[in-house]
Structures are given as structure tokens and as C-alpha cells.
Amino acid sequence: MFSAYLAIADDFRGELAQFLKDRPDQAVVVGSSASLTSALRDCARDNPGVLVVDDRLVEAEPGTAAGLAAAPYPIVIIASGSIPQATRLALQVRAKDFLTRETWQAELMAALDRTAVPLYPRDKKLGQVISVFSSKGGVGKTTIAVNLAVALAERRHEPVAVVDLDLSFGDVAPMLALQPRFDIHDVILSGIDPGVLKAAMMNYASNISVLAAPHTPEEAEDIAPPQLVKILELLREEYAFVVLDLAPGYQETNIMGLDLSDVILTVCTPDVVTLRTVGQALTLFREDFRYPAEKVRLVINRTGSRTGIERSDIAAILKTPQIFELPSAGSMPVRHANQGLPFITQEPNAPLSRALTTMADALADDSAAQATLRLRRLVPRSRRH
Ligand SMILES: Nc1ncnc2c1ncn2[C@@H]1O[C@H](COP(=O)(O)OP(=O)(O)OP(=O)(O)O)[C@@H](O)[C@H]1O
Ligand SMILES: [Mg+2]
Numbered sequence: 518m519f520s521a522y523l524a525i526a527d528d529f530r531g532e533l534a535q536f537l538k539d540r541p542d543q544a545v546v547v548g549s550s551a552s553l554t555s556a557l558r559d560c561a562r563d564n565p566g567v568l569v570v571d572d573r574l575v576e577a578e579p580g581t582a583a584g585l586a587a588a589p590y591p592i593v594i595i596a597s598g599s600i601p602q603a604t605r606l607a608l609q610v611r612a613k614d615f616l617t618r619e620t621w622q623a624e625l626m627a628a629l630d631r632t633a634v635p636l637y638p639r640d641k642k643l644g645q646v647i648s649v650f651s652s653k654g655g656v657g658k659t660t661i662a663v664n665l666a667v668a669l670a671e672r673r674h675e676p677v678a679v680v681d682l683d684l685s686f687g688d689v690a691p692m693l694a695l696q697p698r699f700d701i702h703d704v705i706l707s708g709i710d711p712g713v714l715k716a717a718m719m720n721y722a723s724n725i726s727v728l729a730a731p732h733t734p735e736e737a738e739d740i741a742p743p744q745l746v747k748i749l750e751l752l753r754e755e756y757a758f759v760v761l762d763l764a765p766g767y768q769e770t771n772i773m774g775l776d777l778s779d780v781i782l783t784v785c786t787p788d789v790v791t792l793r794t795v796g797q798a799l800t801l802f803r804e805d806f807r808y809p810a811e812k813v814r815l816v817i818n819r820t821g822s823r824t825g826i827e828r829s830d831i832a833a834i835l836k837t838p839q840i841f842e843l844p845s846a847g848s849m850p851v852r853h854a855n856q857g858l859p860f861i862t863q864e865p866n867a868p869l870s871r872a873l874t875t876m877a878d879a880l881a882d883d884s885a886a887q888a889t890l891r892l893r894r895l896v897p898r899s900r901r902h
Contacts, residue, residue, distance in 0.1 A: 518542065519566035519633035520746055523549035524556035525595070526571050529618075533569070533595075536622065539807050543626060545636070545776050547743040553581040557588070563743035565590055567633035572596045572606050572615075585610035591632045595621050636750055644678075644753040645884040647760050648778040649816075652794040654765035656784045657818040659683070660850050661843070661873070662762035663692050664861040665782075668877035670724045671862075675757035678718065680728045680748070682774050683764040684737035687730025693721045694857020695729070701748070702731035705740055709747045726756070742773035749777050758884070767801075780880060781808070784816045785835070787826040796835050813837075816876070819845040841876045844868045 521544050525533055530549055537544040547565050550556045553574045560568055568585075572594050575582055585592055586609065594615035596603030607615040613632035616624050637643050649662040662679060670677040681687035681701070690697055699717035707713035718726035728748075731737045752759045761774045775781055781802070785795040799815070802808045815837050817828065822845045832840060846860075846869040853860040861870045 518636045519629065520545050520547045520636060521629065521633065522547055522556060522560050522565040522568050524553050524568060524570045524574055525549065526573050527551050529571060540626065541776055541806060541808060544629065545746060547746060553578045557581060557584045560588065560590060566636060567629055568592050570594050572598055572603055575606055575610065582610055590634065593628055593632055637753065644756045644759050646749060646753065646778045647758060647780045647782065647880060648763055648774050649761065649782045649784060650763045650775060651765055651784040652798040653791045656786045656791060658784050659688055659692060659762050661784060661816065661818065662760050663689060664859050664873050665877055666725055666760045667859045667861050668874050669758045669881060672877055673757060673881050676724045676755065677758045677760065678726050678728065678752050678756040679760045679762065681730040682761050682770060684730050684740055684770060685734040689727055689762050690729040692854050692857065693727060695719050695721060695727055697729040700729040700731055702736040702739060704748060705744050709744060711751055714748065714751055740770060742769050745770055745773050746777065781813050782816045783813060784818050786819050787817060787822060787824045787831060792831065792834055799835055799837060814839045814841060816841045816843060818843045821845050843872045
């Protein structure tokens, strides 16, 4: 997987961005512009895995050629003009490859795979990113994210990170009675210095760490998708599981978190309004974001609340067989949250705690199976049995 920035003229940018967004397992688009000057400025900050450049923009802004030639990230040109002219340009800006507008669809992914700097080292064991999402607020995302993280750490004896991506109104830290000295905003201000990130990862228990949301909604506005890519890239190298507590809705940072996740737990409660918005979310994931079916799981929270809607109704309405169910536990979760304690350690035998533990085991087993599959894919063909 690699990140790409697109410096492409308006008449072609949307089509190219969509082409890459249709391949969420391979590429993540971290930005785009029709001005090469702005593109170079953005890329100096975000250092993408590859910059895809429309040759017409270099012709329109010839002063940018020197900046392109000196760029530390690879460049791939898509040429609308003649091939000799594009070849000259590619040599001038030291592009790693160039394609033409006639054949780009057939050749682009191979060219980018060959040239782009991968987001993650290919041979390193990486943590699983699990996001907890809902299009609706107040359905139990944070409660699930925090207790799931604790369950994963206890069951697997591996380090787990919780990242509070409800950037404006995050409450992961108070739910664990943590008062972080540094938060994600400090990490961004440091230019994502690994040392500052380490300092900001606040230990809850020996193998659970929390990256807290900013202090204020104003600070949340300073956080952009490319910075999240970098943070998650670093965390995946250190933690076996990275649990993202997302904000309700579809802001850019949320979508980047969703794109980078291995598994999305989409939380729904058994009421008609939530079912409708969650149904829309599942359709969006399937049809617009083109996420693979196994990436998206539905979590029905607060089952048994006697709302008149049954599990079978929900499965039929939402057309998804991948369901985890978490029972309603009355005031038990809020009581423990008020004391800053995860209920899963305080009342491990409560039905809700047991259901969460079963979910944690299933997700961890899936993650192990996927890691084996990834390793198998890395074995050269001739060595496969
Ligand atoms: N299964 C459950 N049984 C009983 N109460 C629950 C359950 N799940 C969550 N709650 C309670 O529901 C309330 C909302 O939960 P939570 O804050 O986790 O939701 P959220 O989706 O993160 O909300 P927001 O969108 O505001 O971030 C809390 O008081 C929590 O204790
Ligand atoms: Mg929340």
C-alpha cells in the first residue's frame, strides 16, 4: 500500500482520484491540486509515497521543474502531449516513470507499485487497525473501543493502542481517568516526531496506551488526513492492535481512518432511526468506497432493549451476515465509565463483558489468519506447494 498525491489538471483529476479510490487496498490519496506550486508545498510537508504529475501543469508552471527534480519522493508523469516531449520532461524532472493518457488505466497501478515508497515495510509484521464507527452519535462507540482494547490486550498479551479520532469531542482519556500531558495535536505540532508520539502515548496499563484527542475543537481543525496516515504508520509498527474511536459522521479525518483500517466495526442500536443511517453507511462502504465485504462488520449494541426490533430484522434490513451482538447492560457501563474504569476488567462475567471478549477473540483470530495469508502471498511462487 502506498500514499499518492495528484497534481493533475481539473479535467482529469476527478477521474484519476476515483480510479485510485476504487482500489482502497492498494492506494490512499493524501491530497490533490491543479497547481504544481501548491502540490510541491503540500508534498514538502506530507512526503507522499508518490507524486503523480500531469505534464500540462509543468508546461503551465515551468518554474516548478527544478522543484520536481529535487523532490525526495518518486514522481510519475501522465502525459497528454507527444511521447518525445513527455520523455524529455520525464528526464528533466527525474520522473521514475511516465504513462500516456491513452493507456494510463492499464498501466498506472503497475507503475505506481513499482515506483511508490510503500507505506509499510513489506516484510515487517504490522499491527491490525480496527476502527469503531457509526454514522450516528451516542450508540456506544467509545465504550466499545475502550473495552475492546482492554480485552485484546488481556487476551493476546500484546501491546494495544487506542487512538481517539473523535477529534473535536473525544472522551477516551476521561473514560480511563487519564490526564494526558500530550495529545495528538502536540504530535502534529512536532511534525510527527516519533519521540513526541511515544511521549504522547499514555499508558493505561502495561500494554494499553492511549493517544488522546486535542483539548479543544479549534485544535482539532489543525489535523489533516495525511498526518493521520503518518501517525498510524508509526503506531502499526509498535502495536499489535490499533483501535480507532471515530467521530460520528464522514469528516475527512474519519474517512482516512476508515480507509486505513483492516476492520471497521460499524455500531448500530436496535432503533429505526439508527438502522436507517447505518444502512446508508453500509451502502456507502460497499458501493462508493468499494471496501471488501470482510472489512466491514456490524455490531448491534444494546440488544435485548425491547425495542421491538429483532436481530433477524436487522440482518434483513442491513443485508449483512457479519454481525456481533452486544447486550444492553443497563447502567453498568456508565457507572464504571464515571469512575474511569473499563467494565470489562471490573465485571468480567457480566453478559456484556463476555460478549465483548468473544468479539475480541474473533477479531484477533481473524487478524492472525490474515497475517498468515499475507505471509503466504509474500512467498515466491516457486516455493509454494
Ligand atoms: N451495551 C450497553 N449497555 C448499556 N449502556 C451502554 C451500552 N453501550 C453503551 N452504553 C452507554 O451509552 C452511552 C453512550 O455511549 P458512548 O459514549 O460510548 O457512545 P458514543 O457512540 O461514543 O457517543 P458519541 O457519538 O457521543 O461519541 C454511555 O452512557 C454508555 O455507558
Ligand atoms: Mg464517543
